[in-house]
Amino acid sequence: MLSKIVRTVANQLILFILIFGLYVIAHGHLTPGGGFQGGAVIVSGVVMLLVAFSSKELKKSLRERLLSIMESTGALIFSILAFAGIGTVFFYNFLVGTPIFGKIPATGPGPGDIWTGGFIPLMNLAVGLKVAAGLSAVVLAMALFSSGEEIEE
Amino acid sequence: MRQVIGLIVLLVVIAFLVSGMLLFIHPFGYPPSDMDDYIISNAQEETGSNNVVTSVVFDYRALDTYGEATILFTAVTGVLLLLRTVKRREESS
Numbered sequence: 001m002l003s004k005i006v007r008t009v010a011n012q013l014i015l016f017i018l019i020f021g022l023y024v025i026a027h028g029h030l031t032p033g034g035g036f037q038g039g040a041v042i043v044s045g046v047v048m049l050l051v052a053f054s055s056k057e058l059k060k061s062l063r064e065r066l067l068s069i070m071e072s073t074g075a076l077i078f079s080i081l082a083f084a085g086i087g088t089v090f091f092y093n094f095l096v097g098t099p100i101f102g103k104i105p106a107t108g109p110g111p112g113d114i115w116t117g118g119f120i121p122l123m124n125l126a127v128g129l130k131v132a133a134g135l136s137a138v139v140l141a142m143a144l145f146s147s148g149e150e151i152e153e
Numbered sequence: 154m155r156q157v158i159g160l161i162v163l164l165v166v167i168a169f170l171v172s173g174m175l176l177f178i179h180p181f182g183y184p185p186s187d188m189d190d191y192i193i194s195n196a197q198e199e200t201g202s203n204n205v206v207t208s209v210v211f212d213y214r215a216l217d218t219y220g221e222a223t224i225l226f227t228a229v230t231g232v233l234l235l236l237r238t239v240k241r242r243e244e245s246s
Binding site: 028030031034075079096104118135142145 | 197198199202207208211215218219222228233237
C-alpha cells in the first residue's frame with residue numbers, strides 16, 4: 001500500500017478513467033477506438049488501483065470469480081450476435097435499417113449519430129466487457145499469486 | 154573459413170531478398186486489389202457506421218475479431234487456471 005496522497009489521487013482519478021473507457025467503448029462506431037481499446041483503458045484504471053492500494057485491499061471489492069463470469073458473458077453475447085444473422089451469412093449485420101441502431105448516415109465525413117451502426121455498438125459493448133473483465137482478472141490473479149494471498153471459495 | 158562462407162551466404166540471401174523487394178513491390182498508394190476502394194465508398198451505406206475501421210473490424214472481417222476474442226479467452230482461462238490460489242479445505246483430505 002502506497003502513501004495517503006497516492007491513494008487519494010487514485011480514488012479521485014479512477015472515476016474519470018472509467019468514464020473515459022466507457023466513452024471509448026460506446027462511441028466505437030463514431031470515433032477512433034472500440035471495444036478492445038476501451039477495455040484496455042478500464043484495465044489501466046484497475047492496475048492503478050492495484051498499485052495504489054494493495055491486492056489484499058482490492059480483493060475485498062473485486063472478485064475474480066465475478067470477473068470471470070463477466071468475461072464469459074461478453075463472449076456469449078458476441079457469439080449470439082454472430083449467430084443471430086446466420087440466415088444470410090455468419091456475422092451478418094442484421095440490424096441495419098431496423099429501428100434499433102439502424103439509421104444510415106450520409107456518405108462522406110460527418111459528425112455521426114450514436115443511433116447508427118447496426119449491431120456494431122452492441123458488439124463493441126460485448127467485446128469491451130470481455131476485454132475489461134478478462135484482463136482485470138488476469139492482473140488480479142497475477143498480483144494475488146505473487147503476493148501469496150489466498151482466495152476464499 | 155566457415156565464417157567467410159557464412160558471410161558470403163548471408164550477403165547472397167540479403168541481396169536476393171532486397172532485389173525481390175525492389176523488383177516486385179507495388180508503388181506506394183496503389184495496392185493490387187480494389188477491396189479498399191469498395192470498402193471506403195460503401196462502408197457507411199452498408200453498415201451504417203461512420204468509423205470505417207470499426208466497420209471493417211466488426212462487420213466485414215468480424216470472423217477475424219472472433220478469433221482474436223477466442224485467443225484472449227484462452228489466455229485468460231489458462232492464466233486463471235494456473236495462477237488462481239484457492240485456500241485448501243482442511244477436512245476434505
